[in-house]
Amino acid sequence: MPRPSRRADVCATAARLFREYGYSSATMDLIADEIGLNKGTLYHYYPSKSAILYELLSKQVDGTLEFIAKVPSEGTATERMRELVRLQVEHVSGKHDEVVVFFQELPWIEKHLEPAQAADLRRRVRKYEHFSKQLMTAGVRSGEFRPIDVGMIMPSIVGILAYVPVWFRAATGKAQAALVQELTDFVMYGILTPALAAAEPLSAAEGGRLPAAGRGRSPKQTSSS
Incomplete structure (x- = not known):
């Protein structure tokens, strides 16, 4: 029988x-040693380190574009923006290495990836940015959002969302749900009139407060989900 991939x-x-x-410092040799594969087998899965990076970044940006598709086309700007923020917070609170790498390496993709790959990623990122800006602009024009x-x-x-996986590890599903509500409220209250x-x-979780299991603790101090 063939070995599982x-x-x-x-x-x-x-x-x-x-x-x-x-x-730059994480070599293919290091990856192969860490996972317990010989280098030839590793290259069977990915022809280059840049191919791994491109796949990692592509999955993250595609996931974000899927959130856009889930935002209702009808409803107020407030309702639609809240849903977009909620989906993103839910995602970054459950993903760690992949999200950190996305924001860590995105500024350098022209250096590390093939030009066509970098351009493709930038195009997809701009699609998300365009949608978000249009949604916020609509809220300003309707008077729902501050000017x-x-x-x-x-x-x-985006910076707030990017930092979540650096510090947050959900000890329980309740802690993650509380973070999603708390941080979504925080973002929305910052832009609403x-x-x-x-x-x-207010968030339904603990009267709007984040449970101690997920509040202000470093990744080493909280347990993995």
Whole structure:
């Protein structure tokens, strides 16, 4: 019988090593040693280290574009933006190495990837940015959102999301659910007009407070889900 593929193991191990050492320092030899494969077998799965990086980044940006497809086409800007933020927080709170690597290495893709691959990733990222900016702009125009500088606020929101997997490990499903509610509220209250922010319901989790199991603790201090 053919041996089961270890492609997923290779990808997960590479993500962890890219996060720990950086893409440039995490060699194919290191990946092969860590996963227990000889280098020839590793190259059977991926022809190059850049192929692993491209797959890791592609999965993350494609996942984000799937969130866009899940945002209802109808409804207020507030309702639609809340759903987009909630989906993203839910994702980053459950993914760790892959999300960190995405934000860590995205600025350098022109250096590490083939030009066509880098351009393809940039195109997909712009699709997400365009959707998010349009949604926030619609909220400003409708009077639901404060007169924010969309070009400034959107990267700030992305920065908040990008940092979640650096510090958060859910000890329980309840802790993860509480983070999703808490952080979604935090983002939305930051862009809503004062009147609408006051009318928004508080998170149902612990009266709006994040349980101690997931609040302000480093990855080493919290247990993995």
